[in-house]
Amino acid sequence: MKVHGRCHCGSVVYEAEVDPARVQACHCTDCQELSGAPYRVSVAAPRDGFKLVAGSPKIYVKTAASGNKRAQAFCGNCGSPIYSAAAEPEPPAYSLRVTCLDERRELAPHKQIWCTSALGWASDLRSLPRVERQS
Numbered sequence: 488m489k490v491h492g493r494c495h496c497g498s499v500v501y502e503a504e505v506d507p508a509r510v511q512a513c514h515c516t517d518c519q520e521l522s523g524a525p526y527r528v529s530v531a532a533p534r535d536g537f538k539l540v541a542g543s544p545k546i547y548v549k550t551a552a553s554g555n556k557r558a559q560a561f562c563g564n565c566g567s568p569i570y571s572a573a574a575e576p577e578p579p580a581y582s583l584r585v586t587c588l589d590e591r592r593e594l595a596p597h598k599q600i601w602c603t604s605a606l607g608w609a610s611d612l613r614s615l616p617r618v619e620r621q622s
């Protein structure tokens with residue numbers, strides 16, 4: 488599936504080919520802290536299927552508890568997360584942040600990972616009062 492993404496301010500624009508069956512929700516504490524949300528939804532894009540169309544993301548290298556280094560790419564202007572990848576010059580794949588993709592409604596997660604870090608209150612919000620829009 489061809490996807491199109493951009494940061495919030497539009498400085499970084501990209502496109503990629505992804506397999507919708509590979510969308511996953513990650514509950515690890517790094518994803519919680521880096522996204523400011525209870526989990527992050529991502530989809531893998533192979534290196535040869537990812538293309539920056541405009542701009543260039545800023546990179547922050549995070550060393551995980553395992554010792555693995557992951558490049559966290561984000562817009563240096565608005566801070567929107569773009570992807571993570573192995574911290575090497577030509578990573579084999581990019582883990583795209585689904586919420587920055589135009590096709591996000593079509594990319595529901597098929598798997599959850601790092602569930603030991605999941606926040607219990609975030610698993611089901613259906614019983615909470617809903618407000619469709621804020622003024």
